[in-house]
Amino acid sequence: MIFSVDLLIEAIAFGILLxxxxxxxxLGLSVxxxxxxxxxxxxxxxxVLGAYGAFLLGQYGIDPIVAGLLLTPVFFALGAxxxxxxxxxxxxxxxSAAVNGLAFFFGIVFIIEVLLVVFFGVxxxxxxxxxxxxxxxxxxxxxxxxxxxxxxVAIVLASVLSTYLSRTFYGRAIKAVGQDESALRLMGAxxxxxxxxxxxxxxxxxxxxxxxxxxxxPVEPTMDRIYIGRTxxxxxxxxxxxxxxxxVAGLILGITESLVLMFLGTAWAPAVAFTLLLIMLALRPxxxxxx
Amino acid sequence: MRYWSACLIVILGxxxxxxxxxxxxxxFAGFVVLQAVVLAxxxxxxxxxxxxxxxxxxAFVGAGAYTALFLHLSIKAPLIVQILGAALLAGVVGLLxxxxxxxxxxxxxxxxxxxxxxxxxxxxxNSRYLGGATGLQLTRPDPIIFExxxxxxxxxxxxxxxxxxxxxxxxxxxxxxRGLRAVRDSEEAAECSGxxxxxxxLLACTVSGALLGAAGAPMPMYLSYIEPASTFNLxxxxxxxxxxxxxxxxxxxxxxxxxxxxxxxxxxxxxxISSELNVLVVGVLLVVFVVAxxxxxxxxxxxxxxxxx
Numbered sequence: 001m002i003f004s005v006d007l008l009i010e011a012i013a014f015g016i017l018l019x020x021x022x023x024x025x026x027l028g029l030s031v032x033x034x035x036x037x038x039x040x041x042x043x044x045x046x047x048v049l050g051a052y053g054a055f056l057l058g059q060y061g062i063d064p065i066v067a068g069l070l071l072t073p074v075f076f077a078l079g080a081x082x083x084x085x086x087x088x089x090x091x092x093x094x095x096s097a098a099v100n101g102l103a104f105f106f107g108i109v110f111i112i113e114v115l116l117v118v119f120f121g122v123x124x125x126x127x128x129x130x131x132x133x134x135x136x137x138x139x140x141x142x143x144x145x146x147x148x149x150x151x152x153v154a155i156v157l158a159s160v161l162s163t164y165l166s167r168t169f170y171g172r173a174i175k176a177v178g179q180d181e182s183a184l185r186l187m188g189a190x191x192x193x194x195x196x197x198x199x200x201x202x203x204x205x206x207x208x209x210x211x212x213x214x215x216x217x218p219v220e221p222t223m224d225r226i227y228i229g230r231t232x233x234x235x236x237x238x239x240x241x242x243x244x245x246x247x248v249a250g251l252i253l254g255i256t257e258s259l260v261l262m263f264l265g266t267a268w269a270p271a272v273a274f275t276l277l278l279i280m281l282a283l284r285p286x287x288x289x290x291x
Numbered sequence: 292m293r294y295w296s297a298c299l300i301v302i303l304g305x306x307x308x309x310x311x312x313x314x315x316x317x318x319f320a321g322f323v324v325l326q327a328v329v330l331a332x333x334x335x336x337x338x339x340x341x342x343x344x345x346x347x348x349x350a351f352v353g354a355g356a357y358t359a360l361f362l363h364l365s366i367k368a369p370l371i372v373q374i375l376g377a378a379l380l381a382g383v384v385g386l387l388x389x390x391x392x393x394x395x396x397x398x399x400x401x402x403x404x405x406x407x408x409x410x411x412x413x414x415x416x417n418s419r420y421l422g423g424a425t426g427l428q429l430t431r432p433d434p435i436i437f438e439x440x441x442x443x444x445x446x447x448x449x450x451x452x453x454x455x456x457x458x459x460x461x462x463x464x465x466x467x468x469r470g471l472r473a474v475r476d477s478e479e480a481a482e483c484s485g486x487x488x489x490x491x492x493l494l495a496c497t498v499s500g501a502l503l504g505a506a507g508a509p510m511p512m513y514l515s516y517i518e519p520a521s522t523f524n525l526x527x528x529x530x531x532x533x534x535x536x537x538x539x540x541x542x543x544x545x546x547x548x549x550x551x552x553x554x555x556x557x558x559x560x561x562x563x564i565s566s567e568l569n570v571l572v573v574g575v576l577l578v579v580f581v582v583a584x585x586x587x588x589x590x591x592x593x594x595x596x597x598x599x600x
Contacts, residue, residue, distance in 0.1 A: 100585050
């Protein structure tokens with residue numbers, strides 16, 4: 001392949017937009033794992049579930065983004081209820097939660113995958129919307145609208161979450177619960193309730209992020225596996241629980257992946273996130289912006 | 292003594308059946324069940340005893356399978372050399388993963404092992420010699436002792452299962468097992484009490500990795516075909532983890548019981564209903580057990596014994 005500046009600029013522009021998308025799909029995990037220390041391996045599976053939810057509503061002619069917004073309260077309730085089960089079964093028991101808690105979420109991954117296969121089949125499903133397919137031409141460069149939509153949603157979502165977490169009482173309580181539960185209890189807040197709220201938010205965000213996933217590419221039930229690497233890579237890179245860090249980390253992953261995609265080929269792209277993740281875990285597990 | 296006679300009976304029994312005229316399907320399924328015993332036992336050495344959850348089982352199985360393939364393609368190595376080579380390479384990978392435990396615990400360690408799967412898979416996909424993304428069709432060598440090759444493989448797998456279980460039993464009953472249990476309960480406390488935690492963890496990772504790799508080595512010959520997507524399938528992880536948890540992680544017999552029950556059940560469900568539902572069965576059983584019976588079947592039996600006294 002001949003190296004050219006135009007190509008490099010296009011790869012970086014593409015990477016920035018892709019990075020916004022990766023940040024969007026990682027925000028929920030950033031809350032659940034980053035702030036609450038819940039080993040939420042099932043996050044990508046819930047994400048794909050959200051994508052299928054948007055696909056299902058799309059059958060009735062609803063735009064994916066609108067579908068994602070409609071599903072957010074449903075996912076919020078599901079997440080809050082799910083956290084209750086997790087809390088009773090693992091957190092309140094205390095010991096040996098490490099292995100079993102991880103195994104629990106890992107089991108959930110496969111239950112979601114199989115249910116999606118049973119209801120929707122193994123074939124790829126895609127959405128229809130006016131902005132899917134077209135692209136914005138800037139000079140020689142073509143940027144797909146779907147990427148731009150994903151990027152905008154990511155920025156809006158991250159700003160809303162970040163504002164909520166730093167400006168409101170409950171938002172600050174969520175930030176506090178990950179740091180010192182007993183201190184929070186002394187302040188008169190119930191840590192379990194706060195965590196339930198936070199996990200609900202983390203799951204609710206996934207409905208919208210799932211819709212973005214559907215806009216980005218056709219989805220299939222086992223798609224979550226590759227996103228284990230991407231989402232955890234972003235969250236670890238960001239340093240646990242930082243929303244603005246999540247955006248920056250998403251951009252780093254997006255640009256790296258886009259460069260590899262353009263200069264090495266598609267076959268190498270899936271390993272990018274995992275390699276970055278492994279390097280990060282080996283050298284600086286607390287992340288770039290870690291506390 | 293009783294243990295070793297039981298092992299001998301298992302191997303001789305399976306070899307005896309392999310000489311008999313039983314339907315070939317039985318062996319096809321038997322291989323999978325015995326392989327499950329090896330995988331579950333190997334996983335448990337690290338996951339059950341030391342508390343480090345390895346999600347990367349397919350990385351080791353795949354590394355083993357592709358090492359075997361490489362040895363087959365390059366020097367036409369016999370099966371036993373393939374298995375030893377696979378165990379060696381996967382053992383080295385295990386050792387390297389063990390070094391990660393210096394810094395990574397809990398979910399960080401688990402996610403790092405998932406990363407290995409995708410990195411290995413990508414390497415294989417980009418290697419034309421190993422068949423790339425489409426895979427390779429292989430011709431099996433002529434069967435030596437038994438009337439067909441699968442029967443021979445089943446006996447080989449039975450020997451591997453006995454080796455794996457014996458190693459797990461030895462580890463559990465020796466100072467290594469005691470040290471690993473201390474690591475699981477509290478790594479800091481273990482370190483302070485003079486347990487050589489890193490040495491033991493490296494040992495556990497190496498042995499576990501080598502056994503997982505060895506279990507993967509006969510795969511290319513068993514299927515006479517190999518391709519990356521099914522070799523590096525994450526389903527190996529959930530099975531290898533569900534079986535010890537369902538059987539019980541604290542005793543070597545737990546993974547054996549779990550593997551025999553789950554793998555047999557999976558074979559029955561795959562044949563009678565569908566292969567998707569067998570994944571659902573494992574997932575649901577895993578979730579039910581970690582919530583309702585975290586000590587597995589062994590734990591349930593223990594509780595039942597003490598309460599009936």
